[in-house]
Amino acid sequence: MKNKPLNKQQFAKKVKDGVHQIVLPTTFPVGPVNVYLIEGDALTLVDTGPKTDEAWEILIKGIEETGYHLKDIKQILITHHHSDHAGLVERIRKITGAQTLGHPLLQPYIELTPKFTEYRNQFYYNLYKSCGVPEEFQQNFARQQKLFQHLIDPSQVDIKMAHRQQVPGLKDWQVLYTPGHSQDHLSLFRQRDGVLLGGDHIIGHISSNALIEPPLDSTNERPMTLVQYRTALEMCADEDIDIVFTGHGEPVTNHRQLIHERLKSNWRRTEKIRQFLQTGPKTVYELTTLLFPTIYTKELNLTLSETIGHLDLLKLLHQVRVTIIEGISYYSICND
Ligand SMILES: [Zn+2]
Incomplete structure (x- = not known):
């Protein structure tokens, strides 16, 4: 048996039962983005990284390290439309034929x-x-x-997901609608062991921005994004979450304390x-x-x-x- 080179760089790691994390570079001040591969009846990629050659290369290498191939991916679940999370979705769809899952409000932002x-x-x-x-x-x-x-390349959503809906092909997982940072933001929750994939809703080292976005059409009121964000944080504080795997940075294991601190410092402002x-x-x-x-x-x-x-x-x-x-x-x- 050949010895593996000792200094081989690792791009993917198994972070929980059936969950692999791949860390991809971005050009944004926030730094690298975490994407996840979830095993189940349908191998699911959660977020894709930005459309850069560097991120693409590492994504492919990372998937191979998990023992799968890009072509094994059956579906891509997008937490939200920002290009560091959804930039490569169309490239992956073209190669794999994978379906895209997302909140209904993802559609206009990804269709562009x-x-x-x-x-x-x-x-x-x-x-x-x-x-x-x-x-x-x-x-x-x-x-x-x-x-x-x-x-980001323009793309589309095939399966529109609602709050608490079970993810097709992943019987243990449901989505939580967690708007605020963006109107289309979804988190993924596995209740049996309290695992949350929190996207940009909960991040350990920085507080998330509740960005102002237009209403779906001009006859509606502009959404109050900070009010949404605070409410969606409170909803997560009520859930029995053991660990949050975030869209950026390290996992969060004290989500209630973190949410409490975020709400408090936010209120000070x-x-x-x-x-x-x-x-x-x-x-x-x-x-x-x-x-x-x-x-x-x-x-x-x-x-x-x-x-x-x-x-x-x-x-x-x-x-x-x-x-x-x-x-x-x-x-x-x-x-x-
Ligand atoms: Zn974002």
């Missing part, structure tokens, strides 16, 4: 029709405007989206915004520059989302009121 892209860009343009964002930043979102476009408003009405943009003075220009979409999320919470609790003047929303403390 020009009509939807236009709808989304227009939504952010109007949103930025109502936030009081200066003209020079107005095209920021559309520009950023263009930069990410090469990291809500209070901070309330304090900022004591000195008079402000726009979302003005509050964002006060909350994130060093990063708001670089991460405008993330930081505006954060501010809007907290203002949504304060509005729900009748702590702030909004006055619209010439299309710009001004927030002030509600004293009555």
